[in-house]
Amino acid sequence: MKLYNTLTKKTDDMLPLDGKSIRIYSCGPTVYDHSHIGNLGSFIFADTLRRTVAANGVKARHVMNFTDIDDKTIRRAQENYGDLEPMAALIKLTEEYGRIFMADMKAVGNDVTAMTFTKATEHIDQMQGLIRELHEGGFAYVADDGVYFSIKAYKKSGKKYGQLSEVTVSSTSQARISNDEYDKESAHDFALWKKQKPAEPAWDFELAGHDLRGRPGWHIECSVMSSGELGQPFDIHTGGVDLTFPHHENEIAQSTAGHDDPLYAKLFAHNEHLLVDGRKMSKSLGNIYTLKDIQEKGFDPLAFRLLVLQAHYRSQAHFSWENLEAAQNRLQDLRALAALRWQPRKVAHDSGTEALRDIPDELAAILADDLDTPRALAYLSRVSAQLLAVHIEEDMVDHFVAMLQGVDALLGLGLLDVKDITSGQKKLIAEREAARADKDWKRSDEIRDELASQGVGLSDHPHGVIWFPLGPSRPVQK
C-alpha cells in the first residue's frame, strides 16, 4: 500500500521493515477528561489504517499509549480528588477517563481488540533508563527543575533536528526564552524529566548524584513505549498534525541520539484536524464536542465515524450537525442493505450486480492508495445502490454475509451487527400482508406504524415486503 510520509514529503510504498508485519504506533489520548471528537477522529484514522494494512495481506501490530501522567492529568486530579494522595488521585482520575475512552473507542467502531494499549505510568523504569543513556551519551543535562535534552549535542553528533518540519526559531519564541523560568540552554531543548513540585505524584530517580524525584516529560513516554512494544525502527507512527512539532520531532531526537541507525520510524502519517464552525476546536471558542454530545442528540456514534471517513485524512473535515445528519442517513442506507441478509427470496436472478466477493478486495485496493476513504465510500454507495435494486437469493446469502464481513473489516461500520427482526415482528409482517390482501388498509397501516415504533421500516415490492432498520428518530432541529 501507499501512504503519505511526512518525513519524505511524498507518498511512499509501505513494505514491512521486518518482512513480516507492519508495526504501527499511534499517539493516544491524555486521559484527564472526555476525548473530544477531534481526538476520536484521529483514532478512527489510525484504526482504518491498521484495517487497511491487514486487509492488504500484511500482518499489522498496532500500539496506542495512554498519557496518564502530565500537567493536565496532575492538575485535574488535584481539582477532582484533592482529598486523596497525589498518586492515588492521579490513578483514580486516569482510570476513570481511561474507561470512558475505551467505551468511546468501541462506540465509534474502532477495534480495540486489535490494538495493544500501554500506559505511561507503567513504563517509568524504562523512561529513566533511556534518560540515563542519553545523559551518559552527553545528550541530556541536569538543570534546576529537571533533565533536559540538548538539541545542540544532538546536532553535533551529526543528526538533523527538524526532519519532519523546518524548525525556525522565530522572534516570538526567542523572546519567550529569555523570560522562561526554566533553566534551558536553548529554545527548543525540552524536558525529559521534571522534578516534583508540591502535591504532585512522583517517582524516585537518581541521576549522576542528583536526587531528581519527579515524573517524566511528555515526549519520552512515546519514545519508550513505541520501541519497547514494537522495536526500533518500526514502520508507521501516527498522530494529529499538531503533534508533528514538537512532539514527534522530539521523539525522533530522543530515540536516535547516540544510535548508529538514524531511523526511529520509517513513516510518519499525520491526520488533519476536524474543524467545527470552520475552526479548530478550542476551549476559548467554546466549540468542543465530545461523543457524549453526539449521543445525547440521538445520533449514532457510527454516523460520526462515517462523517470522518467521508473526508480524506489529510484534509480538514468539517463537523456540523447538518453534516452529521447526512452521514446518519447514509449509514441507514448501508444498514438497509445489510438487512437483506435476513430476507433472501427466490426471484429471477439479476446479473447486473458486481461479484460480491470482489467488493471487499476492491475496497481494500482503493484504501491502499493513501487511505482514500472518500473514494472507498463512493464505491460502496454505488455498489450498495446496485445491490438494493436486486434481491439476495438464498444461495447467495453466504457470499453476501462474507461481503459484509469484508466491508466491516475495512471500514468498521458494523454492518454485520444489523440483527434479524423478532419472530413477533415477522408475524406482524405476515399479518399485514394478509390485511393488505383483504384490502384492510386501516389494519395494514396500524401494523406499519407499530413496526416503525419498534424501529423497523417496511417497503412494499412486487415480490413482497422488505423490512429495514430505521435510524434514530430525526434528531436534528433545523
Next chain:
RNA sequence: GGCGCGGUGGCCGAGUAGUUAGGCAGUGGUCUGCAAAACCAUUUACGCCGGUGCAAAUCCGGUCCGUGCCUCCA
C-alpha cells in the same frame, strides 16, 4: 514574521486540460391502496484579476479570504 494547507452548485465532497463524480437535502413526475424504496426529470458549480493553450475548475503569475503549526492542543 517563519513554515504549511485550502477556497467547487443549499450542505459535504471527488476531479492535475476537452466526456454527468458521488453523497445528503430540495422540487416536479412515474410507481404505490397510502407510504417507503426505486426510477426519470430538474437546480448545471468551480473566490477574484490577468496570462499561456484550439480548449482551464484543472497550468503560470498576482490578489482576496479562510485555516493550521511555530506555546506539552488529535
